[in-house]
Amino acid sequence: MNEPILHIRDLAVHLGGREVLSSVDFSLRAGELVGLIGPNGAGKTTLLRTALGLLPPHRGVVTVHGRTARQAQGSLGYVPQRHEFAWDFPISVAKAVATGRTHLTGLLGRRGAEDRAAVDEAIARVGLDGLRTRPVGELSGGQRQRVLVARALALRPRVLLLDEPFTGIDAPTQELLSRLLTELRDEGVAVLMTTHDLAAATALCSRLCLLNRTVVADDEPAALADTDIWLRTFGLERAEQLLRSLGVTR
Amino acid sequence: MSAVLDALTGPWEYDFWRRALLVALLSGLVCGVVGGHVVLRGMAFIGDAVAHAVFPGIAVAFVLGTNLVIGGAVAGVITALLIAVVAQNRRLKEDSVIGIFFAAAFGLGIVILSAAPGYGGSLESFLFGSILGISDSDVVSVAVIGAILLLATALLNSRLVAATLDREQARAVGLPVFWLDIALYVMVTLAIVISLQAVGNVLVLALLVTPAAAARLLTDRLGVMMLLAPAIGAGGSVLGLYLSYAFDLAAGGLIVLTLTGIFVLCWLFAPRHGLVTGARSRRSTAVLEAKS
Numbered sequence: 001m002n003e004p005i006l007h008i009r010d011l012a013v014h015l016g017g018r019e020v021l022s023s024v025d026f027s028l029r030a031g032e033l034v035g036l037i038g039p040n041g042a043g044k045t046t047l048l049r050t051a052l053g054l055l056p057p058h059r060g061v062v063t064v065h066g067r068t069a070r071q072a073q074g075s076l077g078y079v080p081q082r083h084e085f086a087w088d089f090p091i092s093v094a095k096a097v098a099t100g101r102t103h104l105t106g107l108l109g110r111r112g113a114e115d116r117a118a119v120d121e122a123i124a125r126v127g128l129d130g131l132r133t134r135p136v137g138e139l140s141g142g143q144r145q146r147v148l149v150a151r152a153l154a155l156r157p158r159v160l161l162l163d164e165p166f167t168g169i170d171a172p173t174q175e176l177l178s179r180l181l182t183e184l185r186d187e188g189v190a191v192l193m194t195t196h197d198l199a200a201a202t203a204l205c206s207r208l209c210l211l212n213r214t215v216v217a218d219d220e221p222a223a224l225a226d227t228d229i230w231l232r233t234f235g236l237e238r239a240e241q242l243l244r245s246l247g248v249t250r
Numbered sequence: 251m252s253a254v255l256d257a258l259t260g261p262w263e264y265d266f267w268r269r270a271l272l273v274a275l276l277s278g279l280v281c282g283v284v285g286g287h288v289v290l291r292g293m294a295f296i297g298d299a300v301a302h303a304v305f306p307g308i309a310v311a312f313v314l315g316t317n318l319v320i321g322g323a324v325a326g327v328i329t330a331l332l333i334a335v336v337a338q339n340r341r342l343k344e345d346s347v348i349g350i351f352f353a354a355a356f357g358l359g360i361v362i363l364s365a366a367p368g369y370g371g372s373l374e375s376f377l378f379g380s381i382l383g384i385s386d387s388d389v390v391s392v393a394v395i396g397a398i399l400l401l402a403t404a405l406l407n408s409r410l411v412a413a414t415l416d417r418e419q420a421r422a423v424g425l426p427v428f429w430l431d432i433a434l435y436v437m438v439t440l441a442i443v444i445s446l447q448a449v450g451n452v453l454v455l456a457l458l459v460t461p462a463a464a465a466r467l468l469t470d471r472l473g474v475m476m477l478l479a480p481a482i483g484a485g486g487s488v489l490g491l492y493l494s495y496a497f498d499l500a501a502g503g504l505i506v507l508t509l510t511g512i513f514v515l516c517w518l519f520a521p522r523h524g525l526v527t528g529a530r531s532r533r534s535t536a537v538l539e540a541k542s
Binding site for chain 1: 404405406409412415416417418419420421422424471472
């Protein structure tokens with residue numbers, strides 16, 4: 001098995017004096033598509049933000065390509081939750097996607113041939129070719145999610161982190177996104193996504209990492225058949241609600 | 251025709267008018283460009299705060315008999331930096347921090363100025379502007395600072411846009427978001443300082459916000475907005491100055507009212523988002539949809 005690109009060892013993160021993550025060990029390799037699963041407040045977004053170098057570890061180590069998370073900033077693709085983006089900003093789809101490479105351009109922000117090619121390729125991959133000049137404020141929820149994914153892909157990253165990419169999107173975008181993530185995995189990109197869509201995660205991901213302040217379990221979906229692990233992750237006493245969200249029972 | 255030309259060129263024979271026209275033009279231009287970022291970030295309140303914060307610096311410069319523009323710039327930048335640093339404390343919302351500092355700075359300015367002899371007249375000119383009393387050295391200060399601001403905006407534009415669009419992602423790719431905030435605060439401060447003499451402390455926010463807000467109503471394209479805002483700012487300021495000459499009324503107030511008039515016209519008749527034109531366009535779309 002190849003070396004991990006993202007390596008997290010004994011990680012603890014404190015926010016506002018509270019321990020949000022504790023003793024987290026996790027690794028992500030090239031060609032893996034991993035789902036980060038857990039209830040609200042489990043620390044999923046905190047884990048992504050720490051891997052991006054946005055939060056300092058209280059204890060432990062986070063490395064990306066052997067460098068610290070802060071040193072690796074600018075090399076990871078990141079798709080934040082949709083509310084982080086100012087959708088009322090007067091900017092077209094193509095220009096919004098191009099902002100993903102702003103840190104690579106010179107002071108005047110001039111974009112070279114490589115920048116333009118990367119942006120064109122990213123827009124084509126998410127199927128927004130016909131909407132390049134459309135102001136982002138006029139897009140639907142699904143189209144907005146595609147813009148965020150394209151902006152991350154414009155960086156041509158080897159690691160892609162996505163925060164709740166399946167939340168509030170229509171069926172065509174869900175299908176496109178699932179196909180795209182699978183293609184990226186096959187191309188050797190390491191993909192890590194947080195999601196509450198357990199059914200999609202189980203169907204799509206090669207590995208699931210169940211998180212509730214620490215890693216409860218981390219394995220292939222088929223190996224996570226023990227209901228107790230899921231109940232412990234979500235702090236539930238009975239399995240009905242969980243099975244309902246997977247579409248197993250009514 | 252020649253009467254109109256005479257009316258336009260008539261005041262040119264006065265030195266004070268030529269200086270006033272130049273400062274109105276430059277202030278409108280620079281505030282339009284910087285104001286574009288202020289409006290898009292939703293930081294009009296910060297602009298208001300900085301406008302008040304430059305006051306103690308101007309008061310100190312007035313008492314010491316030094317350059318008012320430099321005095322105001324120093325005080326504004328110090329306050330802007332204090333706001334940026336204290337606002338990092340997440341227990342306090344940014345608008346609370348701004349409220350504390352700008353009121354304190356304004357109070358300090360009044361106390362300093364009240365210690366100077368004959369402060370009543372000076373206070374009025376600081377608060378409401380005295381564009382017709384601008385000196386040659388002030389014009390040079392405005393031109394130099396204005397040119398630096400236009401250059402800085404051109405250089406930082408793409409990074410400021412990325413940070414405004416999505417702060418989280420901008421941080422994630424390693425853009426120095428905190429320093430970009432500081433740079434924008436300093437740019438806002440300087441734009442306000444060079445415009446103070448045109449419209450005064452109380453009204454300067456209008457130069458920063460109104461042209462950019464009008465431009466935003468006219469377009470959904472960032473590049474177009476960043477060209478329209480300075481054009482509206484400069485055009486409105488010059489028109490307001492001419493109106494003040496024609497009717498012998500306060501220049502600062504008329505500049506602001508002219509800009510407000512342009513904003514109201516845009517609000518009513520902007521091609522897609524105007525109250526009147528937007529309603530008409532929505533009606534035609536509904537008719538077309540009903541026919542099809």
